[in-house]
Amino acid sequence: MMQHQLAVQARFRPETLERVLRVVRHRGFQxxxxxxxxxxxxxxxxxxxxxxxxxxxxxxxTQLSKLVDVACVEIQQPTSQQIRA
Incomplete structure (x- = not known):
């Protein structure tokens, strides 16, 4: 599996982090x-x-960018590290 780093800027609301984590899980990312x-x-x-x-x-x-409270999503430099599942 490839590792990727993302930077997310969002509005500070109680449900924002929960929504981000739910999208990550539903899209099949660990x-x-x-x-x-x-x-x-x-x-x-x-x-x-x-x-x-x-x-x-x-x-x-794409999915994180669609969230209401998310202002900006950036994909950081890709890492060449691979992890085994």
Whole structure:
């Protein structure tokens, strides 16, 4: 499985993180690492995800971008690391 890193900027609401995690799971990606912090103002959060899957990361990117509270999704430099399932 290939690992991919994503940066998500979203509105800080109680359900936002739950929605992001649900989309990751429904699209068949496994979360390897996650970091979340509040943005420059208390209304936004930055979520950094490292996910693994055999599926193309663009599928996850497209679905996360459609979420109401998500402002921006970026695919970071792809890692050449592969993990075995």
């Amino acid at each position: 979360i390897c690492a996650m970091n979340m912090e509040t943005g420059s103002n208390a209304e936004n959060i930055n979520i950094e995800l490292t996910v693994a899957s055999l599926r193309p990361v663009e599928l996850l990117f």
